[in-house]
Amino acid sequence: MTMSEFVGEVRESVHRGHDDLLSAGLGLDGLRAKSPAFADAAAPTADELRRRAIHASWNGIADLGPLGGYGRVYGVVPNVPGREYQAFARVPGARSPHRVLLQAPDAFDARARCLVVAASSGSRGVYGAIALAGAWALPRGCAVAYTDKGAGSGYFDLDSDTGVALDGTRAARGTAPLEFEPARIAAARGVAIKHAHSGDDPEADWGRHVLQAARFGLAMLDRAYPAQAPFTAADTRVIVTGVSNGAGAALQAAGLDADGLVDGVVALAPNVHVDGGRPLYDVASEAAQLLPCALTDARFDATPFARTEGAPPPAWLARCAHLRERGLVDGSDRVAQARSALDRLRAGGWDERAIETAASSTRFDLWRAIAATYAASYLRATPATIPCGFHYATVDARGAPVAADAPTRAAWWSDASGIPPGAGVSLLGGVDASADPTALGIDCLRALWNGDGAAAHALRASVSATAAKLPRADLPLIVVHGEDDGLLPDAFHARAYVGALDAAARHPAYWRVPNAQHFDAFLALPGFGDHYVPLLPYGYAALDALWARLVDGAPLPPSRRFATTPRGSGALERAALGLER
Incomplete structure (x- = not known):
C-alpha cells in the first residue's frame, strides 16, 4: 500500500489493562450493560468514544441477552491487550475516504501468522465486524484489519460545519482530515450521511475497500512487529470474513483478488448481487x-x-x-x-x-x-x-428540523448505525x-x-456496478445463510451466488441454517428470539473449519443444512444449534 492512498497520518494507540482490543475493557458483562456514559457529554474523549463505539457495534450484531447463550453456549470475550493503527484511505477514483483500522494483539501468534480482514456489517462504523472477526481472531493470536467500506458513522453536521476526525472526536472543516466532508452547499442545513452523500457509489468499491484494508493490515503488521517483518501475502494467512453487507464486501473482494492476496473467505448472510439473484x-x-x-x-x-x-x-x-x-x-x-x-x-x-x-x-x-x-x-x-x-436532520419535540446540539453531534460516531433514523438523526x-x-x-x-x-x-x-465477480477456482469459500432471513432472503443472495459458482463448476461450502434470520441482535427482543436460533455461532464454526483447512490441510467441510430447533421461551442450549453430528 503506497502512502498516496492515505489521507493524513496513521494514528497508533495502545489498549491494555482496562482498555483492551476486543471490548475496550468492558468484558461480556459490560457489553451487556447500558452504553458507557461520557464524562462530558458535549466533549467526550477519544477513549470514551472508542469504548462506546465498540459497545454499540457488539450490541448491533450479537445477541447478548440473558437467554441468548453468548459466553455460555458459544463465544467468548477475553481481555486482549494490544495496539491499534488507524487511518483514512482512498481507493483510486473515489472522492471520499474509507476508514481502515488494524488491531494487533500483544499475543500475536508468530508461528501461524494470520490477518483476518473484515468490512463492517450494514453501514456501521469501523468496529462494525468486531463481534464476528475480532471475537474469533484476536483470542487465537490473529491480527484483524477492518474497513467501514465507505459508509460508517462519520456524520457531517451542516449547521456547525463539523465532521469526525481520525480519533472519533469532532472537528471543523479545514482543521483536520475528516472521515467525511461534503462539498459546501449554500444555505444547507441538517446532517450529511457518508453512505448517502459521499459522492461515490461506495458499494461498487466494497471489494476494493477490503483488499486495501488487507494491504493496510500487512503494512501495519510491519510496524507492530518489526522483528518479524516483512509481512506479505506469501508468509501471512489472509482470511476475509463479514456479516451482511460486510459479507457481500468479502465476496466482492474475492472476485477482484487477481494477485492471490486472500487465502480463504467466510461470508455470513451476504448482501451479494449476481445474475439470477435480486439486488x-x-x-x-x-x-x-x-x-x-x-x-x-x-x-x-x-x-x-x-x-x-x-x-x-x-x-x-x-x-x-x-x-x-x-x-x-x-x-x-x-x-x-x-x-x-x-x-x-x-x-x-x-x-x-x-x-x-x-x-x-x-x-x-x-x-x-x-x-x-x-x-x-x-x-x-x-x-x-x-x-x-x-433529507436528514435532528428534530425537536414536535418533529420539526432543528440544529443538532453538541451532545447529540458528539455521540454520532460512537452510536450511529450509518443509516438514519437513529442516534438523534431522523429521516424526513x-x-x-x-x-x-x-x-x-x-x-x-x-x-x-x-x-x-x-x-x-x-x-x-x-x-449493476455492484455485481460481484466469481473468485478464483481454488479459493476456499464458506457461505452461511439463515433460511428465515427476512432482510436478505437467501434465495436472492447466498443461494443465487452459490448457484453461479456451481454453474461455473466451482463448489463452495454452502451452509443453510433453518430457523435463523438476519439480526441476531433482535433475538433479545421479547417474543422474537423464541422463534429463532442465532447465526453468529455458524460464523465462528465456519471460521474454525476454514482455519483447519488452511493450517492443518483438512478438507473444506461439505455443504449442509443444519438440524436446528428454535429456543422457545427458555435459554438457548447447544443442541438447538445442530452443530454437532
Whole structure:
C-alpha cells in the first residue's frame, strides 16, 4: 500500500489493562450493560468514544441477552491487550475516504501468522465486524484489519460545519482530515450521511475497500512487529470474513483478488448481487411497498411485530387500499388485497419464512430507511438533492428540523448505525398527511427501480456496478445463510451466488441454517428470539473449519443444512444449534 492512498497520518494507540482490543475493557458483562456514559457529554474523549463505539457495534450484531447463550453456549470475550493503527484511505477514483483500522494483539501468534480482514456489517462504523472477526481472531493470536467500506458513522453536521476526525472526536472543516466532508452547499442545513452523500457509489468499491484494508493490515503488521517483518501475502494467512453487507464486501473482494492476496473467505448472510439473484434495492423497495399490506393477512396474526394489540397497524390496512388504487394489487376488499400482495411477493421469489420474519423490518420501517439511503448513494446525491424529497436532520419535540446540539453531534460516531433514523438523526420528507403517510416516498423509491426516467436508468446502472465477480477456482469459500432471513432472503443472495459458482463448476461450502434470520441482535427482543436460533455461532464454526483447512490441510467441510430447533421461551442450549453430528 503506497502512502498516496492515505489521507493524513496513521494514528497508533495502545489498549491494555482496562482498555483492551476486543471490548475496550468492558468484558461480556459490560457489553451487556447500558452504553458507557461520557464524562462530558458535549466533549467526550477519544477513549470514551472508542469504548462506546465498540459497545454499540457488539450490541448491533450479537445477541447478548440473558437467554441468548453468548459466553455460555458459544463465544467468548477475553481481555486482549494490544495496539491499534488507524487511518483514512482512498481507493483510486473515489472522492471520499474509507476508514481502515488494524488491531494487533500483544499475543500475536508468530508461528501461524494470520490477518483476518473484515468490512463492517450494514453501514456501521469501523468496529462494525468486531463481534464476528475480532471475537474469533484476536483470542487465537490473529491480527484483524477492518474497513467501514465507505459508509460508517462519520456524520457531517451542516449547521456547525463539523465532521469526525481520525480519533472519533469532532472537528471543523479545514482543521483536520475528516472521515467525511461534503462539498459546501449554500444555505444547507441538517446532517450529511457518508453512505448517502459521499459522492461515490461506495458499494461498487466494497471489494476494493477490503483488499486495501488487507494491504493496510500487512503494512501495519510491519510496524507492530518489526522483528518479524516483512509481512506479505506469501508468509501471512489472509482470511476475509463479514456479516451482511460486510459479507457481500468479502465476496466482492474475492472476485477482484487477481494477485492471490486472500487465502480463504467466510461470508455470513451476504448482501451479494449476481445474475439470477435480486439486488437489495429491488428487494427493499418492493418490500417497503407490498409487505405492509401482505402482512395484514390472517396467517400472520401470531407473527412477532405484525400486530398491535391484536390488529394490524392502521397504516398497513390503508396500504392495501392504496395499492389497489394504483393497480398494484387486485381484490375488492382488504382480505383479497392482502392475498394479492402475498401472491406478488411469492411470484418475485419470496417464501413464507422470509415474509414472516420481514414483519420486524417492516414494523421498524427499515425498508424505507435502507431504500432512501441507497437511492441517494446510487445517484450520488448531495444533502440538497436526495431523491423523493428525503433529507436528514435532528428534530425537536414536535418533529420539526432543528440544529443538532453538541451532545447529540458528539455521540454520532460512537452510536450511529450509518443509516438514519437513529442516534438523534431522523429521516424526513417523502410523507403526506394521508392514512398511509409513507406511501408517497415509497412509491417514488420503487419507481427509481422499475421506472423509465433518467434517474431510474442512472440508479440501475449504479446497482449493476455492484455485481460481484466469481473468485478464483481454488479459493476456499464458506457461505452461511439463515433460511428465515427476512432482510436478505437467501434465495436472492447466498443461494443465487452459490448457484453461479456451481454453474461455473466451482463448489463452495454452502451452509443453510433453518430457523435463523438476519439480526441476531433482535433475538433479545421479547417474543422474537423464541422463534429463532442465532447465526453468529455458524460464523465462528465456519471460521474454525476454514482455519483447519488452511493450517492443518483438512478438507473444506461439505455443504449442509443444519438440524436446528428454535429456543422457545427458555435459554438457548447447544443442541438447538445442530452443530454437532
